[in-house]
Amino acid sequence: MANIKELSKQPIKFTGGHRACSGCIAPIVVRMMYMAAGETPVVTTCATGCLEVTSTLFPYTAWTQPFIHSAFENSAATISGVEAAYKSLKRQGKYDKEVRLVAFGGDGGTYDIGFQALSGAAERGHNFVYVCYNNEAYMNTGVQRSSATPKGAYTTTTPVGIMEPGKKQFPKDMTQVMAAHDIPYVAQGSPSFWNDLITKFQKAMEMEGPAFINVLAPCRLGWAYPPEEGIKIGKMAVDTCYWPLYEVVNGDTRVTYKPREKKPLAEYLQMQTKFRHLFKPGMEDLMAELQAEVDRKWERLLRMAGEA
């Protein structure tokens, strides 16, 4: 459980002055990760993407602790190497510090192009935390669909036209895919629930072995909403049960936050211009299908958690 008084005293380790869009959620996720680590240093790897390009524009860097980016699909493979070096040097008595190892990737770098490297690193059991800042599309290249993009969403490669209603497929359930790797810790989080998320980062860091945290990171540019709305939209994603907050600890599922009143999905969708077309006449069936899928998955999650 995070203590906001204690957290507020911590120095900011991901500095301002980076080039992310106003209202970008990714830097908030990074800061929460650093808060969770506390005084323990963190070595971070990052996939190519918004976070990396906006925070490392030479000769500047927003990272006050060690950071490496090498390519798009290999954040998990890179942290594997860092972890192997750490273990090896420690075993040989050449290194004695405690560090946390954290890999970042967007949904493109995690669900799609970096999927294999992540799966491999998880299977090998390296001691690291993988954080997917999931903004549900390739935002860095200009809002193209990924396998995390929700059904019905407009992206520049799933445009809305008279024949097509945006993306036609439901997203891959990456959190469950990682849970199926039987790693010690898997969670879904949102920075709109800071205490829940920081607590999850802490648990993931303390756990021996691989941990995966899928963080929904609203994108003001790709989702198209006013920059100050990001945290609110994230909260609505959770309150509609579109993005349930839960964790899978050594195989046991636990819902970490249950909305008092489950709100209709439409309330979440209407906050984002990318779903604007769904509110036009003739889209009722699709809207019903989207709501039914949220309901189905929420019910399934409750069953998995032994709550239904």
Added chain:
Amino acid sequence: MAKTLEETTKMAAKAGKNGNKKLSALTGNEAVAHAMRQINPDVVAAYPITPATEIVQIFSSFVANGQVHTEYVAVESEHSAMSATIGACAAGARAMTATSSQGLALMWEMLYIAAGLRLPIVMPVTNRALSAPINIHCDHSDTMGARDAGWIQLFSENSQEAYDNTIQAIRICEHPDILLPAMVTYDGFIISHAMEVVRIEEDAEVKEFVGEYKPDIYLLNTDKPVTMGGLDFTDFYFEHRRGLADPVSKVKDVVLQVGAEFKKQFGREYGLFETYKLDDAEYAIVVLGSTAGTAKVTIDDLRDRGVKAGMVKIRMFRPFPYDEVAKALEGKKAVAVLDRSDGLAGRGGPVFGEVRNALCDWPNKPVTVGYVYGLGGRDIGPEMIESVYTDLQEIAKTGKALNLVKYLGVRE
């Protein structure tokens, strides 16, 4: 092809016991695995691929038997092998991997990044043809495809050279003036799987020769945090890439210096290239890898018959020793360059291009022709090499070649 677990374990155990015995009958892969055992890297991350598999297979048994302190990462692809090696090296570890052919091709993206990040990674590569069609046998297409990635490339004629080059490459790469990655290449199957007598040096002597890896800048140094692999726009990218040319320009001197130290310590001599009966030669060929051995026999035979034949065997292909090669070939009547890969550039293979480039400004330059041979493991015998010298004698008579580039040993 692959050894059984039992055989590998037995071999590894034997090596542990006899690691300090000088002469052993070893394949190229075994010799290189021993070099890696003696180098004792902090991290090895690798993925199996024929014909390089044995290197990491044997090496993993050294790990299993506690003969090295290496953390071995059995990654899920070559892309991840190079990525993990980059991560480990950037973190502050001496890190190695090994691969071949398609594996090297899959690493392509990461090769440039390893060089751009100035990481001194040493990677043995058993040369194998590239698909399509798929083929597991030797040619040099794989490493030639990676020749402009910023890696040093050392070619080896036989198992001994593969072993020696692997050890020397550590010193070359980690030299403070260099800090670039290197590939040590040797011919797939022809060398990787052929047993030869190899002199394995004393473990302690190799350990002393390679020394300890002490990087200045590394990720695990949390007291001096760094950001690696940041973004450059038009205002800095050019300067950073231009900066890579400086260490490249110093490689030659360091290769010679490490070669001299190696000779002093172990007695075997290494330069940028080896010449064979070249001084008074009228007709010379330029080759890389195992073909040099066959060429030496052919040259001896031709010399017995009064033909003044000679050879240049390139050891350091990247960076290419342009001036030195030109000087060695200057004044010959005719020169043939043998490429074990087809550049598909419209004018022969890459070695041909480099030799022509080297000779271009020399006043006394010989007529130079190119041959593409041995693709996909097609055998090259003395009679084929002799046919090249026969061509060269004809060319020397007229001073003109009928064909600038020929394919050798192919059914047309």
